[in-house]
Amino acid sequence: MTATSQHHAVAPHEGALATKIVVSWKAPVSFAILTALLALLFWLTDHQGVAIFRVSAPRDAIQIADIEVNGPLMTWTCVILMALLTAASAALVRAKRSVPLWLVVLFTVIGLIAFLTWAAAGARTPVIPLPGLLAGALSLSVPLIFGALCGVISERVGVINIAIEGQLLAGAFTSAVVASVIGQQWLGPIVGLFAAAVSGVLVAFVLAAFAIKYFVDQVIVGVVLNVLVIGLTSFFFSQVLAPNAELLNSPPRLPRIPIPILSEIPIIGPMFFRQTLIIYAMYVIVALVYVGLFHTRWGLRLRSVGEHPQAADTVGINVARTRFWNVSLAGAIAGFGGAFFTLGAVGAFNKEMTAGAGFIALAAVIFGQWDPIKATLAALLFGFASNLQNTLSVIGSPVPSEFMLMLPYVVTILAVAGFVGKVRGPAAAGKPYIKA
Template sequence: MLKALEGISKDERVGFKAPGIMGALGLLVLYFFGIAGREGEASFELSRKQDLVQIPALPIESATLGLISGILMLLIAGFALYRSAQNQPTPLWISTSFGFIGVVALLGWLAAGNTVPVVFIAGTALVLAVPIMLGAMAGVMSERSGITNIAIEGQLLTGAFMAAVVTSLTDSFTLGILSAMFTAALMSMVLAVFAIKFLAQQIIVGVVLNVLVIGITNFLYQQWLTEDGENVNFPGTLDIVKIPLLSDIPVLGPVFFENRITVFVALLIVPALWFVLFKTRLGLRARAVGEHPLAADTVGINVSRTRFWWVTIGGAIAGFGGAALTVGNAGAFGREMSGGFGFIALAVVILGRWHPISAALAALLFGFSIILRVWANQVSPGIPTDFITMVPYIVTIIAVVGFVGQSRPPKSLAIPYVKG
């Protein structure tokens, strides 16, 4: 009976937008990166000097790489077109492979005559994506249960502030991270109470919470942290942990298994949330509450309690993402240092179709864009950095229109439920 609550129709036409956009992007890559590409050889470095296993660099002409990439992307677009003609959706691995090939072509185009430090770019992109990824997990948890969480930005900022201050005062990373999660969870409780008990407009409550947190942290930063930064805003960063044997795997080892604990935990949270959400009765109840709360109530599910705890626990995860900004990366709190990551996390939730794995992959796109802007300015100073900065956002808009247009949010998202 509970499975019927999901109410997902299997008779919907898949449509041809996704293969159409894939084909257009493939043609653009083929022409601009291949036919009209830049002269010079791009060398892809797959190993660092300190790595135990050394892999020779892979040199290839930038224009040749663009041609090959464009042709492969057009072939994938053709396969997606075939599946659409059979009324079958484009699998996630197909879309991911398509995007990966496009990224390789972009890197080769930028690095014409230079080297591409693959491990450095991939590892840094992962670190920078962690706050967005965890904010997106909070968004997935909230919205799957029917509550719109616009306050992710404030939850990240709260977590970043508390982690930096508490760690500095107690000299304990554990207490700093726990305090970040606790305070962000309290903030989520406020959102949940107003949305569930008082039936307030959820978007307005989220915006107010964001503005409130920004104002409070800016005031404390100006009046307290800048005056006594050495004692209250100098937590440092967590040590980098190397997992034996796994960290020695070429390319993947340094990226995934030689990192700070915040990255490891984030990589565990994503599949764990997927498992709970789609493979357990607890997750099925949460999805039922987000889809058909009346039907869920009829079969004995406490709608209010379910929504309250999913929003609250999601806030704690976002708080951990905020801690990853300070003790997991920057080493100190900065004014409004979340920098819109919470709003990007909301876009990631939609781009990922309210699915933890897809949302995590989308978050990596933005982490990649941040490091790409810095790296591209070094290897190709003649290319405007504003152009590089726009790339992931343009891709996101295209993806939302072409790939996410057929998906839908939970049916009861942002709709208050009144029992009886």
């Protein structure tokens, strides 16, 4: 069969390879519950003060005056808007149409504005520094985004990757050691990034070998790999890194590189364009994965293997090889993202420093409907929820610290259980393919 005939044989399946969305009442019901809960919160704890949103950081070339709003007026206005969006989503579902992503994003943004206004109006210092809040949220989202991209590629090709946590942790450990040994300001971290990607590939090799070649249950292999990597890194940290911290656990951190002009834009500049090399690479990788999955021959073959491997095999695609190499590519992305912990954030390796980021990344994959852009947005939401506790504690908000600590996980549960609605992932994900 020629390459042309192969292309035509596979191409008719392309429409079927897209994730199938089933119209569901979950989104309107979730909107209604969240709107009611916020309304009840605002009614029971009426904060009569003002909230101030600081738009510009002191070092910004363009200075914009702070935005001061009346607390009760803004919160109840947001509640009314949320109620209207809830009604709109219900009307769409009644018309047998799915709730679009932009409506979910708009509802989420309005809800966050309402919550921030309420929290600031009752705080000792009612100032919400938006540049710091958003820049911090992006930093906390970086490992989640890399992990989510890893999960999207793996599951799209038919392999459930529970080992994202282990791949992130392996990347963090390896990058710290390699960058510390080399030691130079730029050379050490750059080589450490590549070493982190290699370590992620090695973990992925083990997952691929057992899941694809020996047909071991993919979830079990992933869980075992997570435990193995946690155990190995903890052992080497205690026995090798801790006694030789100066030599093996003092990696140079990547400096921030502000992009001229763009970095001076209020809010957007500090968040997106005053970042490290890892974050700039993340922008490129997100775009490449999206374009590759949906606009290239590689992506079509990958999705065909994850959706209908028997049909892909019939037209000459090597299913096992396609799965193996794409799971390895996903591992490289996760390992690269794990390096952010040591080279971009903390500056040293610590035991279990990923703290469950791999599992939240898996939730972002489901929330994002196995789409790179949507999964990235979901990861940003989870990162924002994690950073919100830091900001509210600084301004002296009356929100209990215990609630803020559990907020990222509450958002994760609500996102997966509520906002997604009914969604069918790749049909062959988690199912070993045995050639007839």
